[in-house]
Amino acid sequence: MESCSRYGFCVLVLFVFLCIGEIGSVTGENRRPKNVQVAIRAKWSGTPLLLEAGELLSKERKDLFWEFIEVWHHAEKDDLDSCTAKGCTKIILKHASSLLSEQLASLFQFSLTLRSASPRLVLYRQLAEESLSSFPLVDESNSNLEVKETLETNENLETKKFDHLLVGANPKGPAGKCCWVDTGGALFFDVVELLLWLRSPTECAEDSFQQPELFDFDHIHFNSNIASPVAILYGALGTDCFKEFHVNFVQAAKEGKVKYAVRPVLPSGCEAKVGLCGAVGATDSLNLGGYGVELALKNMEYKAMDDSMIKKGVTLEDPRTEDLSQEVRGFIFSKILERKPELTSEIMTFRDYLLSSTISDTLDVWELKDLGHQTAQRIVHASDPIQSMQEINQNFPSVVSSLSRMKLNDSIKDEIIANQRMIPPGKSLMALNGALINIEDIDLYQLLDLIHQELSLADQFSKLKIPPSVIRKLLSTVPPSESNMIRIDFRSTHVHYLNNLEEDAMYKRWRSNLNEILMPVFPGQLRYIRKNLFHAVYVLDPATSCGLEALQVIEMITSMYENSFPMRFGVILYSANFIEKIEISGGDLQASATKDDSQVKEDVSSLIIRLFFYIKENHGTQSAFQFLSNVCAGYSIILLGYMLTEITEINRLRMESANSADDALEMHHVEGAFVETVLPKANSPPQNLLLKLEKEQTFKEHAQDSSIFVFKLGLAKMQCCLLMNGLVHDSSEEVLMNAMNEELPRIQEQVYYGQISSYTDILDKFLSESGINRYNPQIVVNDKVKPRFISLASSILGGESVLKDVNYLHSPETIDDLKPVTHLLLVNITSKKGIKLLREGIRFLIGGSKSARLGVLFSGSNDVDLSSLLFVKAFEITVSTYSHKKKVLDFLDQLCTFYEHMFFLASPFTSESTPAFIDSICRFAEANGLSSEAYRSSLPHEYSAGEVRKHLNEVAQFLYRQLGMESDVNAVITNGRVIFPIDENTFLSHDLNLLESVELKHRIKHIWEIIEEVNWQDIYPDVDPDRLTSKFFSDIIMVVSSSMAMRDRNSESARFEILSAEYSAVILNNENATIHIDAVIDPLTPSGQKLSPLLRVLQKYAQPSMRIVLNPLVS
Known part of the structure; x- marks a missing residue:
């Protein structure tokens, strides 16, 4: 066969989909099939289809696993036992599909056919084997049992020699038991033993060595109490023992006695006890589906064959040994032979002629030129193109x-x-x-x-x-492209630049043509363009160890500046001690700035900053940077002193100096650096200047303003960092060039497409497009740390959900507006951190937000006292009744302050204190224009502590199921994104603004636009227009954005x-x-x-x- 194209050689390709079903056998006793049948068999024995169905439903939604158990337990047992294997499969599909939508049910059927959940059941087998091996049991009633087990062990060893690839073998329950319970301290094989244990599970758990470990894939009953002892049921759905254990466990879980988990396992020897439908698939070998096999056949040998028998009319192939159902040039010879058996010899001779003929298969080269187009035409015109x-x-x-x-x-x-x-x-x-x-x-x-x-x-x-x-x-x-990386908008007078490539005289000879950035250069060669393309700004506390190491970079910067490096350098200075004072005062900037500054006089950082301002104002920016270099030289002397000590002493000193300015740098080193810098240029002794500057309030206020600016930006958490055109990097020396090389392609791309010209202020452009006013590493994550998301769909769509009952707070006069962003605050009512987080959330709304609403979920330990319960009830009354009032946020802020004082600072709260507590609440309400009648009528008389405790328990269950957290946590959930843990000292209302901005831009805005375009009244004319409220649409956006954030898919x-x-x-x-x-x-x-x-x-x-x-x- 002559061909020059890729279709000229013969390749036989078989793509085999192996699915559970009946495989037709080859007809005929001695027929030898020519087709290749491939079956890839698993290394483990078969698993029950019934248990696989439960695992597939659990993958869809965890609650469906428990619903399927209840559905199966209520099925008619007679119908199940009288079915064939095929009928049982249909029953399993019927009951499982009743819990799913039509499309999901169709996919469920195919997944069950593929046996995709079988590996999970093998994992449960291995855990069951570990459970049994942890508590070896001996049946003393039968003295021959030990001998019998020894013989069985020997037989098993012999079997394993022949089946060395077998893994995940079925465990065998002792004495033929099909179910058992593992509590970590004991195994229970009878319900009676379990009931005795359930009377006092906590006491038994305390005596045990360790509770059994639970994993993410475990099935934990939704009514389980997270603080209760763990009990794991090993068994198979369909057995009587499983049903007995399950019923008792469900009741115990509802009563809060136990944390109930199930690991589905059908032990060896229990196939008869589980019924026919429960054992389907367990005894058969497991074929793996979905694998392709390619056979590329090419015969390179020449064979000499005697064709004399063909001439005599004798066929080369025996019809009894040849598969004649295969088509040969359009003929199916098996059917022809059935119709004309008397012409067998002639028919087979004709068949052999067709097989040996090559005339019709010969293709000339020119016949292959349009073969691809002809194939496309055949496919397009077919009744079933695929x-x-x-x-x-x-x-x-x-x-x-x-x-x-x-x-x-x-x-x-x-x-x-x-x-x-x-x-x-x-x-x-x-x-x-x-x-x-x-x-x-x-x-x-x-x-x-x-x-x-x-x-x-x-x-x-x-x-x-x-x-x-x-x-x-x-x-x-x-979603919007993340190519526009988040940048920190640091534009301010607090940035001190060393140079300006566009204005300084030393750069006047450089070319200003921006297109030169697109010209090819040798690796490592720089482009000298008179344009501020790269702004490298260091943010540091000059007195800390991190800041002093960054000051060493200042020396490198000064050297690069002197050598005309094409980059603009700058610095922002702050005092960590002053920022610590701000955090202690709860973020009250004015109070921190106006307090007695007696301690600030000893603050080395503030002194350096004040001296820097003085030198810059009187001697120029270059002298100010030289002063920082001299300070760094003084620090080098300290390090030289460290080198003279023992290595262990060095480590100790460095650890102690990590957060201590005095140990890292002393006043006289700073004064010496100042004298060294100013002395050549000063008209009076520098010592007199130092004494004068200590009393100079102007520079002191400048230093405080610079620290406040860094605090607002949130960059103090980084200690010291580099901002390359607003992008945050570490402050080490090697990072500078890497940051420049990473930024270069972004600038080149925008220059190429005409988005940046010679008249464009590049820094203003970048920060205006993607700049934010605050940085928080928990919120602005990088590629190394991925944000955590949860889906809120099940919580909203479920029958009973705490999220359904949440009433939201809004900024003043925006309650009727659609809010695409939803902040859910998880507040531990018994912790000061939780109240701090709640107050920051209220201040976030007071500051004004047109795109966000705020909901609160309170949680607490079991021993919540009366004052906390009163506060929760008062808060709920306020949000549900007065959320539309203008001063409701002011009232809640005062209520939080009052509760914080009562709970954490005052004497213990008693029942006698209740009237005074209620009177205070009513007084605050009247002062803010809220009626006090709702509080006086609900709090003392109709108030039920049990009702609020029940709500707190529901929130605790939500936290455990959705987040895997205990009830005493403080966290923020924004449209499904989880921020945890919360640092109460640094997480402020500004961070909620940042979270709103980041999530709205990257995840929510495009969803919001699609939902807003829908004309809901035309689509659902029968729906009451009063239901189509802003809350309805805000809930939809919240659920959709949280669910879509869980998608694992390619961004391309x-x-x-x-x-x-x-x-x-x-x-x-x-x-x-x-x-x-x-x-x-x-x-x-x-x-x-x-x-x-x-x-x-x-x-x-x-x-x-x-x-x-x-x-x-x-x-």
């Missing part, structure tokens, strides 16, 4: 002849050629709802996870009454819409589909062979809409 593509690319040698003789439609060819001007010929791409998928690495299981993720989101959104068209738009939307996308799809594309429309597949495929490549069966799976089980543009290679 199936046709799969048949062609997996049976190409048998169809290449007919393909090459097809008459080609010029429209298809022209469109393919036009598309290939925008995408390389033969290139394959695939995107799921706009997100690109890595074709090389994707497999069936990963694709199913992605599909399941999208369908789960669509199901959640549909329950929120979002129209299908809007759901598809939400799932296909691309492609513009498939620019490719024409009128003649050469497969378009499958589904108006109700929430999943859309965009693909560009060359059907005659390995990528095409891989994608075609995957697309068929999606078409069958997910019913997506598809747009597949064919992109074959051109000869």
